[in-house]
Amino acid sequence: MERKLYIEEGSDLENRLEQLRRERGITQDELAAALAVSRQTIGSLENGRYNPSILLAFKIARYFGKTIEEIFVYEEDAE
Amino acid sequence: MERKLYIEEGSDLENRLEQLRRERGITQDELAAALAVSRQTIGSLENGRYNPSILLAFKIARYFGKTIEEIFVYEEDAE
DNA sequence: GGAAAATGTCAAGCGTCCTTTCCATTTTAA
DNA sequence: TTAAAATGGAAAGGACGCTTGACATTTTCC
Numbered sequence: 001m002e003r004k005l006y007i008e009e010g011s012d013l014e015n016r017l018e019q020l021r022r023e024r025g026i027t028q029d030e031l032a033a034a035l036a037v038s039r040q041t042i043g044s045l046e047n048g049r050y051n052p053s054i055l056l057a058f059k060i061a062r063y064f065g066k067t068i069e070e071i072f073v074y075e076e077d078a079e
Numbered sequence: 080m081e082r083k084l085y086i087e088e089g090s091d092l093e094n095r096l097e098q099l100r101r102e103r104g105i106t107q108d109e110l111a112a113a114l115a116v117s118r119q120t121i122g123s124l125e126n127g128r129y130n131p132s133i134l135l136a137f138k139i140a141r142y143f144g145k146t147i148e149e150i151f152v153y154e155e156d157a158e
Numbered sequence: 159g160g161a162a163a164a165t166g167t168c169a170a171g172c173g174t175c176c177t178t179t180c181c182a183t184t185t186t187a188a
Numbered sequence: 189t190t191a192a193a194a195t196g197g198a199a200a201g202g203a204c205g206c207t208t209g210a211c212a213t214t215t216t217c218c
Contacts, residue, residue, distance in 0.1 A: 041176055054133045058153035068147045074137035120206055132205060
């Protein structure tokens with residue numbers, strides 16, 4: 001039946017969020033609290049269910065002390 | 080009466096889009112075409128009417144050969 | 159000065175981002 | 189192995205990102 005909400009085949013954006021979070025040794029809940037978003041948002045990003053807004057991407061990057069490009073990988077297959 | 084659609088006082092994101100576009104010597108229309116978005120979208124970004132999605136931010140950065148951080152400046156006053 | 163080009167901005171519509179609530183499944187640890 | 193903690197994910201709703209279409213204003217330049 002294929003649900004796959006939001007993100008489709010040519011979806012161009014990967015991220016290293018789960019890896020970075022585990023390196024920090026924190027839970028989704030703790031990361032969510034640190035970023036002032038919901039736990040579901042973190043889970044959805046980690047599992048590629050949707051892309052973050054640019055503001056959330058900046059918050060995440062700042063939290064981990066990295067650039068957006070070091071965390072989110074843009075692939076332009078689409079078009 | 081204050082319309083100010085979308086972006087409010089604590090709006091945290093500035094960008095150098097107009098400056099970079101003018102340095103390239105291209106119009107909003109041409110930039111829009113190059114990025115495959117509408118001219119209104121470019122104008123709205125240049126005038127701070129709203130923030131780009133992270134995908135559009137990546138497209139813009141790639142087009143100008145810069146990082147997202149070199150084009151968009153995040154200020155965390157909010158919260 | 160007058161025409162064409164460029165820009166500003168509104169409105170309606172649609173899809174995405176993120177929320178809260180809720181429940182199921184997996185992992186952890188005693 | 190069992191309870192608690194952590195994670196996965198659905199559903200509905202609100203706000204934002206981007207579209208097309210339209211029109212007004214400003215800029216360019218002959």
